[in-house]
Amino acid sequence: MKPTLITATLAILAVSCTSQEGRFDEGSSALMDRLQSTIDSGVIMYGHQDDLMYGHTWRIEKNETEFLRSDVKDVCGHYPAVYGLDLGGIEIGSEQNLDNNYFSAMRASAIAHHLRGGIVTFSWHPRNPLTEGDAWDVSSKEVVASVLEGGCRHELFMGWLGRVADYFESFKTPDGQLVPIVFRPWHEHTGSWFWWGRDLCTVEQYQALWKMTFDYLCAERGLHNLIWSYSPGAGGITEEIYMERWPGDEMVDMIGVDCYQYGSSEDFVRELRNALDIMKKVGAERSKMIAVTEAGFEGIPQADWWTATLYPALKDYPLTYVLTWRNACDKPEHFYAPFQGQASAADFAAFAALPGVGMIE
Ligand code: BMA
Numbered sequence: 001m002k003p004t005l006i007t008a009t010l011a012i013l014a015v016s017c018t019s020q021e022g023r024f025d026e027g028s029s030a031l032m033d034r035l036q037s038t039i040d041s042g043v044i045m046y047g048h049q050d051d052l053m054y055g056h057t058w059r060i061e062k063n064e065t066e067f068l069r070s071d072v073k074d075v076c077g078h079y080p081a082v083y084g085l086d087l088g089g090i091e092i093g094s095e096q097n098l099d100n101n102y103f104s105a106m107r108a109s110a111i112a113h114h115l116r117g118g119i120v121t122f123s124w125h126p127r128n129p130l131t132e133g134d135a136w137d138v139s140s141k142e143v144v145a146s147v148l149e150g151g152c153r154h155e156l157f158m159g160w161l162g163r164v165a166d167y168f169e170s171f172k173t174p175d176g177q178l179v180p181i182v183f184r185p186w187h188e189h190t191g192s193w194f195w196w197g198r199d200l201c202t203v204e205q206y207q208a209l210w211k212m213t214f215d216y217l218c219a220e221r222g223l224h225n226l227i228w229s230y231s232p233g234a235g236g237i238t239e240e241i242y243m244e245r246w247p248g249d250e251m252v253d254m255i256g257v258d259c260y261q262y263g264s265s266e267d268f269v270r271e272l273r274n275a276l277d278i279m280k281k282v283g284a285e286r287s288k289m290i291a292v293t294e295a296g297f298e299g300i301p302q303a304d305w306w307t308a309t310l311y312p313a314l315k316d317y318p319l320t321y322v323l324t325w326r327n328a329c330d331k332p333e334h335f336y337a338p339f340q341g342q343a344s345a346a347d348f349a350a351f352a353a354l355p356g357v358g359m360i361e
Pocket of ligand 1: 086098099125325326
């Protein structure tokens with residue numbers, strides 16, 4: 001796919017958040033159209049987490065302004081169409097996120113990516129507001145309850161959401177347009193490794209957490225540049241489990257899934273297809289786009305993984321994008337995209353050149 005630059009003019013409309021219609025500003029509305037049109041043209045866009053912040057052996061400087069380097073570009077000559085970033089740490093006012101990215105550089109890189117014609121998505125691994133541990137601290141089942149109205153951490157947590165809103169509000173292009181962002185909070189909640197996970201809160205509490213987040217960012221703070229993505233984990237899901245904690249049609253714009261390969265390709269493809277079958281059905285019933293919001297095979301030990309495993313598993317689904325996880329520069333085994341010299345680099349370049357795969361220049 002050749003890049004299409006979105007040149008929407010700024011229009012902050014007086015909109016309500018209660019109906020889908022009018023929920024989006026001009027930029028996010030154009031992005032919704034673009035995501036749908038890539039699906040209609042049979043293109044699946046490729047995404048990579050933290051792509052412009054660091055790679056397998058490098059990290060940008062705090063004051064970087066150009067953001068030219070990318071492991072993905074080094075290997076195939078194109079940038080990923082979708083650029084993932086994570087908010088973890090913004091809630092406590094940190095200068096850097098949980099993976100040591102400066103929030104200021106994340107914002108500058110996201111704006112640069114948007115201006116290149118790319119798409120920006122944010123996940124959030126917030127700290128545990130009750131125990132003061134991290135997102136993976138599942139020592140208490142009271143955490144979600146504690147942040148809801150009437151809970152002992154409610155006020156603290158609303159302050160956390162305030163910082164998220166302040167940050168998102170600051171994503172402006174030089175001519176004052178707000179960058180549209182695919183936001184996927186409270187992800188992988190069908191598992192129980194985050195404090196908002198399935199065994200850690202009730203269905204009602206999870207839904208109330210989503211609604212509170214949505215109402216605050218969208219209605220109270222008027223952030224209409226957000227496209228909301230629901231991203232359960234793929235492990236062991238059925239349609240019932242996938243939909244069990246569905247926040248409501250009016251609060252979700254994109255149906256996602258996070259799915260990683262840990263064992264054989266056959267197992268991965270089976271799990272991914274199971275999830276995609278469910279998502280395709282639910283997406284069609286509710287008129288929502290579908291995306292693989294996180295995926296990957298750590299260390300990519302299979303040289304033809306991209307064209308022999310990943311792409312064949314995805315190609316028959318009406319998907320907007322697939323995003324592989326980060327290439328940690330401080331953990332040599334922890335990478336999900338190739339870099340120059342990595343075993344799957346040539347195969348990745350072949351994958352990126354497929355007419356059904358979308359990259360940007
Ligand atoms: C996980 C790992 C961690 C990282 C976290 C948030 O999957 O990559 O190292 O801190 O995501 O990005």
